Amino acid sequence: MRRLRERAIETVLFLAAASSVLVTIGIVGILVVESIPFFEHVTFKEFLTDTQWTPLFENAHYGILPLLSGTLLSTVIALSVAIPLGTVAAAFLSEYVRPSWREFLKPMLELLAAVPTVVYGYFALLFVTPLLQKIIPSLSGFNVLSAGIVIGVMIVPYVSSLSEDAMRSVPNHLREASFAVGASRMQTAFRVVIPAAFSGITSAYVLGISRALGETMVVAIAAGMQPNLTINPTEPAATITAFIVQVSLGDLPHGSIGYQSIYVAGLSLLVLTLCFNIVGLWLRKKFQEKE
Amino acid sequence: MEAHQDLLANIKRRQMWDFVFALMGLLALLFALVTLLALIVDLAITGVPRINAEFFVNFPSRFAEKAGILSAWVGSFCIMITTAFCAIPLGVAAGVYLEEYSKKNWISQLIELNIINLAGIPSITYGLMALGLFVYKLKLGQSILTAGLTLGLLVLPIIIVTTREAIRAIPNTIREASYAMGASKWQTVRYHILPYSSGGILTGVIISLSRAIGETAPLITIGALTFIAFLPTPPVDGQFPYLNFKWLMDPFTVMPIQMFNWLSRPQPEFHVNAAATGVVLLLMTLIMNGGAIYLRSRFRKKMKW
Structure with missing residues (x-):
């Protein structure tokens, strides 16, 4: 009797754990299934090469490129803020700051990740953009630049926390060996600790990239929701995520081409995220072999 | 020289x-x-300066000065409860299984790899999944239940990971002592592992709920309305059995969506309302996170095995 109960409980707990796999299967499955009808209307070639994305207009075009350029542009801006800031902050926290201060500073930094993204959108639209307009007068009221910068600050804790964990788990005898041959703290950080923690730092970057690619509200609020094939960050543009929000805000009949188009957009986003994750995995593998 | x-x-x-x-x-x-x-x-x-008592008891309105966040905060509250009910049992059970029961085989490795990867999946794709699955396939509609389930799945990895961390901190001597007294595995989990890790689990729950309260994109995707001037059905009524769950099927709006709606209007008066909603949201998330940080450091100090 008791053994039966134990078995039953174990099965229930296993099902709970397995449900997390079902979530992934559900997401991928639904995105694929709902996207398939889209490609009955639109050829794959048109999807990848057309330079306009206007699925809800009379004269509809279905080229993903403008959304892709918007997504990549905002991600690149965000990363050029988050990676230097996050890495330097992580090295500083791990190698320079005494533990009692670190215990205080790290949670403070992590609060940045706790702020709701819609609040960051407010900040980008009504604080950062007016500020930047004083420096760049031609800056449009909606622009990718301020959205990208704000996303960058938002993902600093994702980059710095994981990087710092990785750096701190580097064994101390490596540092001591480096100090013993006369290296300064900075040389130790750059030539010993960071290379040794490379694998963990790469994971941190990949998580940061995933967050930046999938960030929605900041770009939907501050970047203007206009699909625009451009690499000029001072202009408005739409990301894949912003397009999904824009369409979802309207009335969307199930099965219409608009409905299918948000699934295609979502699937593209997922594939894009997956690509960066694979690159990260490959980088980690490659580096680990060298050790 | x-x-x-x-x-x-x-x-x-x-x-x-x-x-x-x-x-x-x-x-x-x-x-x-x-x-x-x-x-x-x-x-x-x-x-x-915009926040006053009326701001919390008024419905949204065409006039910025009269508008309030009543439907939004009630919606946020209902969805939080649904999210908690969905995510906490599932997440804690999964965490317990992975730490205490799972053997090293390909299934447990797949589950672990999957949980790591879920953190990188954009939140808006959860919304797309919910729109296709919960709203249309399961016919749950654009309801509080759908929203709660969506956010529950979204924060599930956070709860699993923190549960596992909390359980991992318990030394093996505790388990051995329990087995030595003749306890079964489940009794060990039930009377020792879960109580001792409850502090860590609570931290994870608070953090995941603070994440859920600020999430906007997946809820917009499942079709949350941006203008709601009524409340969900009250859960208590005069007829037997006095409790009902009709509110689960009601349409909703939440504070971040209300803020987004006001923010996307051109008039600056509505931006003031958005800022006021933002203050309420920010205050709640900062208090929850501050509480979680405090709890974490307190439990870390108190636990001396």
Whole structure:
């Protein structure tokens, strides 16, 4: 009797754990299934090469490129803020700051990740953009630049926390060996600790990239929701995520081409995220072999 | 003598660079924290004067001065409860299984890899999944239940990971002592593992709920309405059995969506309302996260095995 109960409980707990796999299967499955009808209307070639994305207009075009350029542009801006800031902050926290201060500073930094993204959108639209307009007068009221910068600050804790964990788990005898041959703290950080923690730092970057690619509200609020094939960050543009929000805000009949188009957009986003994750995995593998 | 001079110059130079780097690190940290401070102050200056009692008991309105967040905060509250009911049992059970029961085989490895990867999946794709699955396939509609389930799945990895961390901190001697007294595995989990890890689990629950309360994109995707001037059906009524769950199937709006709606209007008066909603949201998330940080440090100090 008791053994039966134990078995039953174990099965229930296993099902709970397995449900997390079902979530992934559900997401991928639904995105694929709902996207398939889209490609009955639109050829794959048109999807990848057309330079306009206007699925809800009379004269509809279905080229993903403008959304892709918007997504990549905002991600690149965000990363050029988050990676230097996050890495330097992580090295500083791990190698320079005494533990009692670190215990205080790290949670403070992590609060940045706790702020709701819609609040960051407010900040980008009504604080950062007016500020930047004083420096760049031609800056449009909606622009990718301020959205990208704000996303960058938002993902600093994702980059710095994981990087710092990785750096701190580097064994101390490596540092001591480096100090013993006369290296300064900075040389130790750059030539010993960071290379040794490379694998963990790469994971941190990949998580940061995933967050930046999938960030929605900041770009939907501050970047203007206009699909625009451009690499000029001072202009408005739409990301894949912003397009999904824009369409979802309207009335969307199930099965219409608009409905299918948000699934295609979502699937593209997922594939894009997956690509960066694979690159990260490959980088980690490659580096680990060298050790 | 010259070599000595060179060495001294070299050391000087390296000390200088060391100092410069420390300064850069400090600046990077300060930049991030000052940005956070600027965000809070900017929001507070615009939003706090707008907050009064009426702001919490009024429905949204065409007139900015009369508009309030009643339907939004009630919606947020209902969805939080649904999310908690969905995610906590599932997440804790999964965490317990992975730490205490799972054997090293391909299934448990798949589950673990999957949980790591779920953190990188964009939140909006959860919304798309919910729209296709919950709203249309399962016919749950654009309801509080759908929203709660969606956010529950979204925060599930956070709860699983923190549960596992909390359980991993319990030394094996506790388990062995329990088995030595003749306890079964489940009895060990039920009377020792879960109570001792409850502090850590609570931290994870608070953090995941604070994440859920600020999530906007997946809820917009499942079709949350942006203008709601009524409340969900009250859960208590005069007829037997006095409790009902009709509110689960009601349409909803939440605070972040209300804020987004006001923010996307051109009139500055509505931006003031958005700022006020932002202050309420920010205050709630900061209090929840502060509480979680405090709990974590307290439990870490108290637990001496």
